[in-house]
Amino acid sequence: MIRLLLVCLDDQTRLFLLKHLSNKEYVFSVANSHKKAWEILKQKECDVIVAGHKLPRTSALDFVKEISKKSLLPVIVISGQPEVKDATQAIRNGACDFLVLPLRPVELKKAIIQALRAKKMMLENIRLKKTFMENKSNLIGTSSAMQRVREQILQVAPTKSTVLIIGESGTGKELIAESIYNLSPRVGKPFVKVNCGALPESLLESELFGHEKGAFTGALSKRKGRFELADSGTIFLDEIGEMPLSMQVKLLRVLEAGEFERVGGENTIKVNVRVIAATNKNLEEEVKAGRFRADLYYRLNVFVIEVPPLRDRQEDVLLLAHYFLHQFARESKKDVKGFTPEVEKAFLSYNWPGNVRELKHVIERAVILARSPYVGMDSLPPKLHTVAEPSAFITLPLGLKMEQIEKIIIEKTLTYTKGNKQAAAEMLGISLATLYRRLKEM
16 A cells, blocks of 8 residues: 655645545555654655645745655645746755646546656665675776766666677676676576677577577587577677677567577577677677678667776776785785885886786786785786886977877877876866867867
């Protein structure tokens, strides 16, 4: 039953509610004052508050604001005067709806249902954020780029939407896929991973969709494919850009209709699977080159999460390095506590073409080689010994055109910042959007 708290409604409105809201569906509590409403809330559970526009000594708008600060209870405000400014202020203060008298029963019931949905969404959002914070070690970083990725994960995880994760190799696309799954309503259901680039074309169809006994040489028994195993759960298709064209059309059918046939089979199999795909390729360019189907690309391109390369999130390098250091030190039971200043400087100067994966392997090697509590340069691979500081000066010959000078300055600044576009934009005194536009024009 839905528990309603009626606060400071006039007699006529209160009687209307009691008459048209069935006692079989609703339980009512009535408060004739602001103070009484809070006393009831301390003693009883409530699902929705229905408040009159004016309360003794304080307005309903102030009451709504106070409720929204102290609880997650949805509030419906009912007014006898249809003033736009009051409705606008009520919503700003946290009301989920503003109804004007006279009311129709169906209108009121609809508002209550929407209020309950709003409450459910708020509670779900809190649960997601709590779960995300408890598992935040999977996605480490304080940079604005990583904060944006976390926000996108929280937004898309509760939905059924297909997700496309794009980013260079080693940036952590699989971790993001796992985070989406862990925060989704499908957590606890199957989570199946497939690396599309690691399987030859001859085996990929059987791997994804299964096969019947005798379908081909070596098919000694019937075998379920990854999509069938992932039914009711989630499938992660890594390196989707490597999938052959012949398989792309079959994947498109699964995405659109949720059905397929096993290799050598005649029966159509229905599945309910959420798809998360990842690639380090530019799929738009692949479509133009004829290597990727445009219809599949648009079907995958529902919600895109772009994972930044490590060189664009330099502020996260040392944070990640210390995380991996403590992880490997604990696993190897070695007393390694940190890095020397020279090592930290080398980490910040290096461009990390292999991204987080490369950093992780460097730290693992360093912990193995470390002979003291603080990792020194002797524990790093040679490529980090030869990192040179780029020059902070530019020499330009006379006679260059302004567009040539601008191009040289942008390129040299990006070299100086190790490819960090945000830092380069700040040095140049322009916005990041302007820098991207200039790079595109170059």
